[in-house]
Amino acid sequence: MDVIVRTMIKGIFPFILLFGVYTIMHGHLTPGGSFPGGTMIVVGLTLVALAFGLKKAERIIKEETAHILEGIMAFFLIFIVLFETFFRSILAPTGMIFNLWSAQQILLLNIFGGIMVTMALTMIVFLLMKE
């Protein structure tokens, strides 16, 4: 693509990543959560892949790595949801409300779910771009 588009994306890409991570991490405090945050990160990766080509984007995260990480995160997610009462009884008294470390199993589920959404959409976008 153009030099203009490349320069813009070079400047804007870290902020897109930062906002996506913020949306995932604050899913229990502000509107948002794992699905919108993961989608934001994937939008940043897609912009890089469109402007600089798939080789440069796969230097950030490879499609095979995304596949493996997605499976691991799905396992963690099922584990936490199945033993939710157990996690709550352990973690709930340690958190202060309105702090980042509060609503513990929701925070963990948001982080793992956000990574899983990111990896799944990254896989879809990269595979469709390869084709």
Place this chain on the structure above:
Amino acid sequence: MVKNLVVVVCMGLIFSFMLSVFFFPGFGDWENKSVADYYLRNAFKETNSANVVGAIVWDFRSFDTLGEETVLFTAAIGVFSLIMFGLGKEGE
């Protein structure tokens, strides 16, 4: 025999689900016998989360959300299998 039994069970399930429409609370009548009222009053206390929507999605209905994630997982695996073993090689 088994086929008829499955049909009868399915028809019974459909009938009972349709019957439950008559026991819904009325439109706009959220104060009586409604689960939304319970969520709004108790989400802050029970889950320690400041975001009520997040509390409902990830705490009260976490199995539902797990199903959503399963949908996404299935979509990713579907695209993967379609491109890796599917139409691409035959089309070329």
